[in-house]
Structures are given as C-alpha cells and as structure tokens.
Amino acid sequence: MPVYDSILDLIGNTPMVDISALSPKPSVRILAKLEGQNPGGSVKDRAAKAMVEEAEKEGRLGPGSVVLESSSGNTGIALAMICRVRGYHLIVVLPENVSLERRQTLEVWGAEIISSPGSEGSNGALRAAQALAGEHPEWFFPYQYGNPANPKAHYEGTGPEIWRDCPEVTHFVAGLGTAGTLMGVGRFLKERNPAVQLWAVEPPSGEMVDGLRNLDDGFVPPVFIDNQGDELLDRKMIVRAKESLQWTRRLTDVGIFAGISAGSAVAAAVKGAHQLDEAVMVALVADSGWKYLSTGAWTGDLDEAVERANRIIYF
Amino acid sequence: MSVSVRLPTILRTHAGGLSEVSAEGGTIGEVVDDVVRQFPGTSSHLKAPDGGLHRFVNVYMNDEDVRYLGGLETPVDAGAQISIVPAVAGGSN
Numbered sequence: 001m002p003v004y005d006s007i008l009d010l011i012g013n014t015p016m017v018d019i020s021a022l023s024p025k026p027s028v029r030i031l032a033k034l035e036g037q038n039p040g041g042s043v044k045d046r047a048a049k050a051m052v053e054e055a056e057k058e059g060r061l062g063p064g065s066v067v068l069e070s071s072s073g074n075t076g077i078a079l080a081m082i083c084r085v086r087g088y089h090l091i092v093v094l095p096e097n098v099s100l101e102r103r104q105t106l107e108v109w110g111a112e113i114i115s116s117p118g119s120e121g122s123n124g125a126l127r128a129a130q131a132l133a134g135e136h137p138e139w140f141f142p143y144q145y146g147n148p149a150n151p152k153a154h155y156e157g158t159g160p161e162i163w164r165d166c167p168e169v170t171h172f173v174a175g176l177g178t179a180g181t182l183m184g185v186g187r188f189l190k191e192r193n194p195a196v197q198l199w200a201v202e203p204p205s206g207e208m209v210d211g212l213r214n215l216d217d218g219f220v221p222p223v224f225i226d227n228q229g230d231e232l233l234d235r236k237m238i239v240r241a242k243e244s245l246q247w248t249r250r251l252t253d254v255g256i257f258a259g260i261s262a263g264s265a266v267a268a269a270v271k272g273a274h275q276l277d278e279a280v281m282v283a284l285v286a287d288s289g290w291k292y293l294s295t296g297a298w299t300g301d302l303d304e305a306v307e308r309a310n311r312i313i314y315f
Numbered sequence: 316m317s318v319s320v321r322l323p324t325i326l327r328t329h330a331g332g333l334s335e336v337s338a339e340g341g342t343i344g345e346v347v348d349d350v351v352r353q354f355p356g357t358s359s360h361l362k363a364p365d366g367g368l369h370r371f372v373n374v375y376m377n378d379e380d381v382r383y384l385g386g387l388e389t390p391v392d393a394g395a396q397i398s399i400v401p402a403v404a405g406g407s408n
Contacts, residue, residue: 230382234383239378
C-alpha cells in the first residue's frame, strides 16, 4: 500500500463484495459496492470532492472562503471533512429531523449548522439554502442537485471502477437522490455495454410530500434532467421502509453493517432476482450503519423500527 | 376494471377530502382520465397541456413508476394499487 499525501486521496476505489448468499437463486449474482469505505463514510465523498475541486479550478474558492450546502447528512459530512482539510468555512442547512449522529458528525469537523423545518424535508432545506445563497453571492454554493461535477465524479470514478472490477455486470441498482450516482454510473456503463440495466430506488415519499403545498413546489433534480434521466433509467421503484429495514438487517448476515438506503437497493436487487433467470447485479451500499444506530434499525421490534424510519430521512 | 388510486395530500381538496378513490380503466391513462372525470379539479394537477402527465407527477403501479413500464399506455394489472405522488427531491444524502 502506498502512503497517501492526504486523506482526500483515499476517496473512491471502493471494494465490491459478493453477497450472492442473499440472492434467491444461484444464477443471479449480487455484488455490493461498499461506499461506506470512503474516508467521510459515504458515497458523497466523491461528489463533494469533485465539486470543491472544480470550484477551486474556476477560482471560485480560495483560502478562507465560505461554502454553503443543504443536505440531510452525507454530503454535508463529506463537505465538512473536505472543507476542514482545505481551510474553508462550511455552513450546512439541515432538516431538524435528521439523526443526532449526523448533526454531531458535522460538528466534529467544525461545520456551522442552520436548521430547517423537518416537515419540509430536503426540499425545505434546499429552499432555505438557495435563499441564503442569493443573499451571499460571495459564498460558494455547490448545489449538488444541479452541479455537473456530481454525476461527473461517478462517470469518471464509480462507473469505471465497477467496469474494471466486474465487466460482466448486467444491472446497476442505486438510490435516486440527486441522481448523481445513477446518471454518472449509468451513462458510463451503458456506453461500455448498452444492455446494462439501470434501476433507481426511491423511499416512500410520505411526510416529505405531505409538506408540499403546491404541485409546482415539486422538484426533479437538474442533474436528472440534464442527463436525460427519463431515457437513461430502465426502472424506478419505491421500496417501503419495512422492506428496506428487513434487508438492512439481512445484510448483517454477510457481515455488512450498512445504512438503510443500502437495504432498499438490495431489496430491489432481490425483487429483480426473482424476476430474472440470470444476472450480475451491482447494488450500491451508499454508507455504513453508524449514523443510523439511534433509529434502532437493527435491534428490537421491526414494526417499531419502521415507525421510526418513517419519521426520518434515510436517503 | 376498477382499481384503487391513492391521492397525495395536495389533491385531496379537489377530491372531496378522499385519500383513496376508485377508478375504472384498462390502462394507466384511462385510470387517470377517470379520476379527472370524477374530480375535474384534479385535471390541471395531473395532466400537462399536451395530454401527458404533469412533469411533477409520478404515477406508481404496485410501487413501480409507470414512466418506465409503458407510460400512460401501461396495462393495469388486476387488483393493482395505483399511487399518484408528486415529484420531490428524493433526498440529499
């Protein structure tokens, strides 16, 4: 192993592990790409690093700059780590109902936190951040939903890594948040092999949608639109909290302590495995489980854990 | 065929406060049209001027987004649960 100059050099090149023991049939292999192995603990290290480096190249970031982000956690954490190392002050707008660990993890790296109403979810945090960005044009607002560096990090990193490690891949399954992972990986893999299927997984929208006052407050990420997501995706499905938690628990059978969105992705892969004769599916494990311990996702009564999961944002 | 259609909160005021309604149709498009026929106030929320689905509306049949099945032409499965869900940011990890 080389000795690295910076912790940021450890971002990417995550390992894949065969979890076919969880597949309902031997002819469908399922591989998990472990993004929790990134130094900031999630897949979001990739986009955060790419967005910061792009801004540095353009001269929009320099010593002492302020960076602003709206995030329910992982992007904020990734940016907090990167900003600390690079010497920027990070302000994060966070829905007040995200888990305690997430908030504390941001504070570890000295980020400043501004809370937005939990009932408005990610959209509310985003709107609040956009308003702040408007008032402070001198701040750098990476805006991961619309920043081309986000999908580019996956087009140049995650996608090529999967192709290098498993060129026989037939399906890529991941959560749809900003769409950065799916658009970047999907575009790369389909260029190499147009037959590769791209599956998006969503949590039930529940209370987030109830906070919506008008349909025109609806939102499709520009990253999704700019990459013709409608044409790129082959399937999009909702995985319910109960199933997500069941598969998050099942992942521990193969030794993987993963976040709840990984349970959703694996649940979707397993659902697909029942419908297919042969496949090699890569499911994205976006982060590890530490940040979700206080939700009781792994221990005790499943239905109670589902109740709690419905009140938090887990993608 | 009659199926159950779940409505989001913001459409319920246009559907007499109901969270779930019954609608008839052999395809998703026919089911959406039947919802609009029963509750005309939902029309501008569900349909785009070109007759397609409003861009901020997702329709799910048994938790699968119909845009990737066959769009409005998607045949409705017997006993299917249809959900109309506004598009929101899926999250922001």
